[in-house]
Amino acid sequence: MTDTLAGTTPQFVDFQLSETLTAFQAGCREFAESELAPHAAAWERNHEFPEEAIQKAARLGYLRITTPVEYGGTALGNLASCIMLEELNAACPAAGVTISVHNSLCCSLLANWGTEEQKRTYFPKLVSGEWLGAYCLSEAGSGSDAAALVCRARDDGDAWVLDGPKLWITTGSEAGLFLVFARTGEDRVKGISAFLVERGDPGVGIGKKERKLGLTASPTVEILLENVRIPKDRLLGEVGRGFNVALDTLDGGRLGIASQALGIARAAHDLIRDHLRTQVDAKGRSTAHQSAQWELADLAADIDACRLLTWRAAVLRDSKLPCGAKASMAKLKCSQLANRAARAAVSILGESGLAGPAEKLMRDARITEIYEGATDIQRLVIAREVLGG
Amino acid sequence: MTDTLAGTTPQFVDFQLSETLTAFQAGCREFAESELAPHAAAWERNHEFPEEAIQKAARLGYLRITTPVEYGGTALGNLASCIMLEELNAACPAAGVTISVHNSLCCSLLANWGTEEQKRTYFPKLVSGEWLGAYCLSEAGSGSDAAALVCRARDDGDAWVLDGPKLWITTGSEAGLFLVFARTGEDRVKGISAFLVERGDPGVGIGKKERKLGLTASPTVEILLENVRIPKDRLLGEVGRGFNVALDTLDGGRLGIASQALGIARAAHDLIRDHLRTQVDAKGRSTAHQSAQWELADLAADIDACRLLTWRAAVLRDSKLPCGAKASMAKLKCSQLANRAARAAVSILGESGLAGPAEKLMRDARITEIYEGATDIQRLVIAREVLGG
Amino acid sequence: MHNLTLGDELSMVQDTVRKLVQDVIEPAALEHDEHRRFHAGAFEALAETGLFGAAVAEDDGGAGLGLLSLVVACEELGRACGSSGRLFATQAGTAALSLAGLASAAEVLESVLTGEKLCAFVGPEHGVCAEVDGSGAKLSGFARYVTGAAEAGVVVVAASLGDGPVLCVVEPAAAEIAPQDQGLGFRASGPASVTLDGAAAQILASGDEAHAAIARAALATDVGAAALAAGSAFASVDLGRRHAGERIAFGKPLARQQAVGHKLVEGMRRAEAARQLVYQAARVADGGGDAARLAALARLTAVDAAVHAADESIQVHGGFGYTVEYHVERHYRDAKTLEVLDGGACAARDVLASSLGSGA
């Protein structure tokens, strides 16, 4: 599992995963079914972060999948990451998003933009799971329109001083390292820079915790930055390049959420399938409603189609080919599918779907159309590519 | 182009077509754009069968793609066939369905079930395009429920005598060879046998021609069989195995229509794209409605997803792996998409879409959800596979 | 059930149209559509009933039965023949109601109400421009797929003159009218493109009066289209239900397949929703209220319902549905055409979005 899959041997030949990836997939599924699935409902009910499970995931290498081998990572690449995230999210989307953010938003940015010293400092903590990563871009006034952010970073000689709250920070209350985007100039885009902020830096605080429809075991919090004074070498990339740093996460983040959505859709499909399998007559013939069977068939087809879309974008990214619009296609279709599938599960399971795994899937699924670029943003990306504008 | 692609070297590696197939695709597109697209509207308006274009297609080898090399075919396989059919159908669905029926319903059955003598007799005529093939299964009382057919084949010593009309026969009025399914016994399924009937056999007549919503350049006719006396060696396969013969066409036929639908969807997408590209302001920025751009983005994503579904099933079939449910997924999703895309083109092109290529696409697309197994039949196949029933 | 709420006069309208549909319109609908031949017989028969004036106030020479009468008639026509229905909706709705009440339009109105002249209407969405020319105007612009234009005896045009609207009337001879006989739907309604290249026109109304006349036309157009589409949706469901009840597959009637039943129920649900919306729009308008928003919602709902119901009914029919003899393919084409005409659904949504907040 420590060999680098990306860009060397084919990962996907004639619609079959390579043997290595097939084995990796089985391992992820086993972990998800034994360590996540049995507890996910309780974590959700108690709004409890699955810390121990995340540590177990770290020991299996799931927190180092996008990190280069020289910094302790496995560098398995994007396809492997998508495979892993589908499995984890089918069992527990809260754990899934924690790991996705850690890998695709935090570790991959450090790998791509960090200095050698920054990498030597932070990767050991990140790959081991000692520290989790968080990504602090959004603010109260800037969601889809990320460049509208107002959090300030003031150059104070030997230090940067960061000031202004960040909103909707996934894993914010549990993270050790924060990638913070702040304004170092007035230009809407070129006035943004990226910084590495530690949980222990004076002035860093945890603000309001969001009360959410779902994903309640994944804390989403406000990160308060009140005159946080950090050394100059905590700048990630160059001054004014923060927006480029942020853009660099887009494809990976979208593939992560596409895979999360795929996991949720598959879990909903499996719930429906298992429910309908119990409906048989004395001769073993299915007595399931045709309408429910048709819905199941539609979902099965869509899940396969969405998985192929997702894996295609991941393989392109592994091959260092442009994949922006294709990652958006995956995110767009998977997130819509997750919601449809989860709603269908509630409908088909009926009153027993109102209090059980189906309704949790429905609540968890809803965020996949919102974060990492809302649905209309994905459409914008795709339309631009198609229209060549 | 005479080498057999299927089952030897990989056709699809890391989401890229092999070089051979990429070149083949380009050739098909060139033919479609130069020989079909410029005439398709006129053929449609005049209800004129594109005979000359089909003959040109034959000269390029498009009528021998599923036929084994030893009988003059190119045996390029299912993936190549799907690629070809997408291109042809994007330009002219009437020509596309003619070629799809010829290859996947007629030639492939002869290859799989014919005797050596039957193959030596008919393939020379079929691969050259001298004779086109037609497939005579449906009757007035049997559509989706094919086993309900009543056309009779009576054993009359040295001959079979076929009696009873066949309905909805694609290319029926233009074909030289008919694969006819007729009843040789009372058993609903085991009482059916398959026969090779020639256009010139006494008693074979062309009945009513259907007046259709679309695909008017592809004649759909009734084939009258009135005491058609044929030699005993015209039986295809064994007596009572006719339903198995018919089932053998399912996957190939469905992939053919999936590819047809994909071609129609792509044509609709391209119409919308080209229409929106004309809508720019003085600075070259798109002024196209957001709603139209979003629709275009959704279609682009769905077309890619549907193509991957279709190609996956084709590759499985080329590898002789079971692909029934996966071919159904492709047929189900592609045919729905073709209709959605064509309707969207009419909506977005507005009043100029009411009389032009958009409205033709909408009319042509509608049949793809009906023939080669209606949408609900595809769902049935998929649901059975998922439920394991 | 619906008749509970129809009074005697509207019931008479309904009976009259039903009889006409049965005797004259439905038997010839398929043939005219297939051969893209103008359904003159339907227009003449409709003229004879006097219903072109049903919705027009008595003071203006009509029967004063309000928009509800247009809804009742159009729903029945929409069940049987979109082309005749669209011609009727244009003549008795759009044209008649835009002209009614305009002093200078009395003569044109009379020829419309009697059916002496078939009136084509070029709506404001086509952006025709007017210039003053002596006591009249010159019109310039281009409109596609104008209902009845190929057979029109008179053309009414909603144009703009500077910043303001004007309603004009043009002799067909002054315009360049090119029949569009290769179109998707309403093939028996004489659709044609209308090119106005400085065509001489009479101004019937300008300023506020034109604004009001064009608003009346828009309302009547939406209400008529919604009622036609609702009727078409019900017809598609009925055709599908009949077929599904008779056709045997896998040993039982198709109707007993749950998926088939649910398709028909969904069609009926949408059709019924559309019907209730268009009736409410007409009731509100007839009561003096502003019904533009409800009429636009009704039209969107009804057209979606009609396209959806025809699409599903084709599917229920299987291969039969793809052939002309089973009528549903015609409903499919006509319904989709109605989505595009008169500016189209997207523009309607834009207008509704800009006025969000005024409703509910």
Place this chain on the structure above:
Amino acid sequence: MHNLTLGDELSMVQDTVRKLVQDVIEPAALEHDEHRRFHAGAFEALAETGLFGAAVAEDDGGAGLGLLSLVVACEELGRACGSSGRLFATQAGTAALSLAGLASAAEVLESVLTGEKLCAFVGPEHGVCAEVDGSGAKLSGFARYVTGAAEAGVVVVAASLGDGPVLCVVEPAAAEIAPQDQGLGFRASGPASVTLDGAAAQILASGDEAHAAIARAALATDVGAAALAAGSAFASVDLGRRHAGERIAFGKPLARQQAVGHKLVEGMRRAEAARQLVYQAARVADGGGDAARLAALARLTAVDAAVHAADESIQVHGGFGYTVEYHVERHYRDAKTLEVLDGGACAARDVLASSLGSGA
């Protein structure tokens, strides 16, 4: 606009509920829902208004305002708080109307109309079986997610006795009632499972009388649910519109993005269609007609509208929509719950499909 068709009495009902919503229900809706706490204050306040008897005939101790009054009240409640609305619809609709007119139910009815007792209703879809036991009956069966059951003072059960229906009343103590506090929606309505294991019951009606009572309950249930859902759909659109008008992204209010406007228009279109259907169902029923089909169509339409409008409103809200403070996530959960309760949408479609042909 809609008030045009409401008379004085119904307007009073609307005003009363609006005031209550504003003063008591809406301010506490979020908190009760979030903590899954029964909204007792809402129930008591509703009881005080006397509206539990609004739809009941005067002879039976009600106000005689018909199902329209239920529609008016439920639409208002549905805008603000699904849990209170569902409690109201059960008490004033399902329970009160099933009991009204049954001689042996007078006492129970009075406790329902005054609100002295909260009434839970176990519908026929749960398949509870009755056995005669002396002058009463014993009931056996199981029902999930019964509205108000956790707080019920009385439980009315539609059961079957042999081949026929019976309507029974059970003391809560005779049943095993387990609060379901981990469910999707209506979290402040006291949902609970009800296990009847030979529970002693009083028979209120049997035979034709029970059949009629259960049909009244079903009609009221559908009409109440449809009105709640229509109200919820309008609320989701309103919340989305407000947010889109205020939230700036890419330099302009979200509302000026065409896609956002169209989402809201589509929500409004569906909500309006649902409203017209449910009003028509109530009007037909109040006029003595058979409104079961229209009510079922109204419910399907309204519930779809509510789920859709909430879903799109969440999307318009972006990340805010995923948090409880913006209310739309609650509408999303409550609306979906309404789709599943009372037998569910699939069963409703089955019933409509089997009766295709009786309508239209």
